[in-house]
Amino acid sequence: MNASGAVTLRRPDDFHLHVRDGEALAAVVPFSAARFARALIMPNLRPPVRTTAEALAYRQRILAAVPAGAPFTPLMSLYLTDQTPAEEAERARESGCILGFKLYPAGATTHSDAGVTDIRAVYGLLERLQETGLALQVHGEVTDPRVDVFDREARFIDTVLAPLAERFARLRIVFEHITTRAAVEFVLGAREGIAATVTPQHLLMNRNALFAGGIRPHHYCLPVLKSEADREALCAAVRGGSPRLFLGTDSAPHARSAKESACGCAGIFSAHAALELYAEAFEAMGALDRLEAFAAHHGADFYGLPRNGGRVRLVKTAWDVPPSYPFGAGELIGLRAGERIGWRIAAVEET
Numbered sequence: 001m002n003a004s005g006a007v008t009l010r011r012p013d014d015f016h017l018h019v020r021d022g023e024a025l026a027a028v029v030p031f032s033a034a035r036f037a038r039a040l041i042m043p044n045l046r047p048p049v050r051t052t053a054e055a056l057a058y059r060q061r062i063l064a065a066v067p068a069g070a071p072f073t074p075l076m077s078l079y080l081t082d083q084t085p086a087e088e089a090e091r092a093r094e095s096g097c098i099l100g101f102k103l104y105p106a107g108a109t110t111h112s113d114a115g116v117t118d119i120r121a122v123y124g125l126l127e128r129l130q131e132t133g134l135a136l137q138v139h140g141e142v143t144d145p146r147v148d149v150f151d152r153e154a155r156f157i158d159t160v161l162a163p164l165a166e167r168f169a170r171l172r173i174v175f176e177h178i179t180t181r182a183a184v185e186f187v188l189g190a191r192e193g194i195a196a197t198v199t200p201q202h203l204l205m206n207r208n209a210l211f212a213g214g215i216r217p218h219h220y221c222l223p224v225l226k227s228e229a230d231r232e233a234l235c236a237a238v239r240g241g242s243p244r245l246f247l248g249t250d251s252a253p254h255a256r257s258a259k260e261s262a263c264g265c266a267g268i269f270s271a272h273a274a275l276e277l278y279a280e281a282f283e284a285m286g287a288l289d290r291l292e293a294f295a296a297h298h299g300a301d302f303y304g305l306p307r308n309g310g311r312v313r314l315v316k317t318a319w320d321v322p323p324s325y326p327f328g329a330g331e332l333i334g335l336r337a338g339e340r341i342g343w344r345i346a347a348v349e350e351t
């Protein structure tokens with residue numbers, strides 16, 4: 001950061017993004033296209049995006065929602081099910097725009113009921129995936145309702161992820177949206193080929209934010225916010241500059257009515273201010289000089305993609321987040337709605 005409170009980055013990528021479909025898609029894509037050069041789009045539509053053909057069709061719908069002239073490239077992930085044929089790995093690789101397969105343990109989060117019920121059902125596919133060099137993107141939580149919700153990530157590491165990483169010793173794995181000290185320790189100490197995404201909310205908030213003055217449905221996501229000790233461990237790891245950690249917002253839009261409900265949906269919408277929120281988090285941890293590598297280098301390097309051209313300039317100027325955004329027939333509540341964010345985007349240079 002220079003003396004005037006500004007930071008300039010190579011154009012960044014969001015390696016974990018939900019954009020839904022239809023009217024919702026049209027409402028949210030412009031926010032990401034204004035900030036990021038590329039995004040890895042998650043496949044948990046209803047029905048899920050399971051095949052290369054479905055992903056290519058979905059990608060066209062996303063491109064149609066990108067504002068004219070915005071150079072934004074959607075990258076795709078396929079939803080892994082117990083029935084995914086092993087040959088899908090080669091088809092995905094040949095497409096040139098699919099980076100991997102997403103493992104959702106069945107029932108772990110929004111629209112994950114078609115997910116994998118037993119990891120052994122997909123060993124054949126994982127074998128082929130390892131050969132292609134594509135990645136496995138993992139929602140890392142066990143789904144056993146007897147396991148405490150705050151312990152599900154740590155339990156997943158011990159019972160699923162660590163054995164999987166050992167069994168498929170060359171499989172490239174992204175442990176998505178890590179939230180705990182246990183996950184940090186696993187990723188930083190793991191073999192080659194293992195990385196993780198980190199969301200803005202897990203750097204900025206701990207679980208107290210779920211109950212600040214009353215129940216806060218717009219702070220509810222999965223994996224759920226964790227303890228302050230966990231948040232500090234995430235910040236320390238990011239501040240340390242490990243190339244295994246990179247930007248993935250997990251921005252996950254739901255209509256206000258689905259969030260503010262007796263059984264509210266999991267997901268925090270952050271695309272309207274994603275880069276600005278990361279800038280706040282990095283400033284708070286005294287690591288603004290690490291933001292560019294986290295946002296624009298580590299993820300591209302992990303996936304073997306060229307780093308983007310162009311620049312984004314952020315300035316330390318507060319702005320008021322609107323109380324809501326239009327979202328099809330409903331409305332969408334962004335993180336920090338009705339409050340302030342300390343950073344804003346001053347300029348984007350596309351090449």
Ligand SMILES: [Zn+2]
Nearest residue numbers: 016018042250
């Ligand atoms: Zn997600």
